[in-house]
Amino acid sequence: MKTLQELTRPNIWRLKPYSSARDEYNGVAASVFLDANENPYNMPHNRYPDPMQRELKKELSKIKKISPEHIFLGNGSDEAIDLVYRAFCEPQIDNVVAIDPTYGMYQICAEVNDVEYRKVLLDENFCFSADKLLETADEHTKLIFLCSPNNPTGNDLLRSEIEKLICGFNGLVVLDEAYNDFSEAPSFLENLGKYPNLILLQTFSKAWGCAAIRLGMAFASPQVIGILSKIKYPYNVNELTQKQAMEMLHRYYEIERWVKTLKEAREDLETEFAALPCTVKLFPSDANFFLVRVTDAVNIYNYLVGEGIIVRNRNSVSLCGNCLRVTVGTRMENEILIEALKKYR
Ligand SMILES: *Cc1c(COP(=O)(O)O)cnc(C)c1O
Numbered sequence: 384m385k386t387l388q389e390l391t392r393p394n395i396w397r398l399k400p401y402s403s404a405r406d407e408y409n410g411v412a413a414s415v416f417l418d419a420n421e422n423p424y425n426m427p428h429n430r431y432p433d434p435m436q437r438e439l440k441k442e443l444s445k446i447k448k449i450s451p452e453h454i455f456l457g458n459g460s461d462e463a464i465d466l467v468y469r470a471f472c473e474p475q476i477d478n479v480v481a482i483d484p485t486y487g488m489y490q491i492c493a494e495v496n497d498v499e500y501r502k503v504l505l506d507e508n509f510c511f512s513a514d515k516l517l518e519t520a521d522e523h524t525k526l527i528f529l530c531s532p533n534n535p536t537g538n539d540l541l542r543s544e545i546e547k548l549i550c551g552f553n554g555l556v557v558l559d560e561a562y563n564d565f566s567e568a569p570s571f572l573e574n575l576g577k578y579p580n581l582i583l584l585q586t587f588s589k590a591w592g593c594a595a596i597r598l599g600m601a602f603a604s605p606q607v608i609g610i611l612s613k614i615k616y617p618y619n620v621n622e623l624t625q626k627q628a629m630e631m632l633h634r635y636y637e638i639e640r641w642v643k644t645l646k647e648a649r650e651d652l653e654t655e656f657a658a659l660p661c662t663v664k665l666f667p668s669d670a671n672f673f674l675v676r677v678t679d680a681v682n683i684y685n686y687l688v689g690e691g692i693i694v695r696n697r698n699s700v701s702l703c704g705n706c707l708r709v710t711v712g713t714r715m716e717n718e719i720l721i722e723a724l725k726k727y728r
Contacts, residue, residue: 400613432622460599481528537668562670564590
């Protein structure tokens with residue numbers, strides 16, 4: 384097994400992070416702050432936020448039942464995705480492996496960071512094979528990306544296959560659980576201690592209803608979290624976001640209610656879709672959206688746009704020919720969509 388030092392880019396391993404004013408003084412007893420060149424007026428927006436989000440991580444650790452040193456918070460999960468490339472992948476030398484189709488940002492970040500991105504096609508049921516991914520990896524593969532439930536296919540990946548991959552890979556596995564709140568499958572969070580090479584991604588953007596505040600979570604060993612934390616922008620999570628997230632953590636019951644409502648609405652919406660003449664195949668979903676193969680995705684997509692209804696056209700994505708991805712909305716929104724599709728000729 385490679386050590387974390389062997390997996391990390393040498394310049395990053397050596398890096399001593401920028402130390403901000405708020406890093407050097409982080410007590411709470413002082414009342415006069417003349418260290419950060421802030422404007423003393425315009426409270427409360429005049430002060431820099433806590434660069435390590437200590438209070439927020441402490442509250443989050445209670446809900447997630449994992450200690451704060453296992454938690455990284457970023458400007459959306461997208462920040463964590465970019466940071467794992469910058470921390471572990473030497474441009475033009477290292478590569479990553481990922482399932483295909485999946486969330487587009489893994490490939491975008493690979494291209495931005497000039498890192499080779501190797502895709503391994505899922506099978507016709509959107510299942511992956513750990514052996515195929517491992518065969519595609521070589522000594523320069525630093526990361527393997529998995530997403531479960533997967534976007535845009537909507538299905539959970541098989542747990543035993545994920546475990547096989549984590550155990551068999553001589554590098555870091557990034558498992559994106561953005562939609563895990565909607566799934567019956569338990570999160571891998573409780574197994575984090577067992578897998579030092581696992582990085583889990585979750586987000587406030589979906590079940591938590593907070594896409595606007597841009598807050599993503601990564602969970603990993605304290606050593607991996609330490610590396611991500613030292614290369615992030617010092618104040619990557621702004622004060623308004625930290626405040627709003629704290630409020631959401633105190634209203635966790637509401638999130639659980641939303642999830643229940645959305646799962647019931649998804650089932651009803653799927654039943655309606657199954658009866659539509661334009662539906663060719665409905666794919667089973669463990670998320671707050673589902674993929675559906677229709678008779679003519681491009682025309683139906685354009686027809687819906689004309690009706691003021693936007694779904695996601697996935698027609699040009701691997702294995703998703705003539706497929707639309709439909710997010711579950713309110714009862715009213717779902718009804719408007721179904722009524723429009725009933726009228727489609
Ligand atoms: C929506 C989504 C995210 C969330 O990204 P944020 O930057 O946290 O909003 C992450 N991964 C997947 C697969 C997604 O679909």
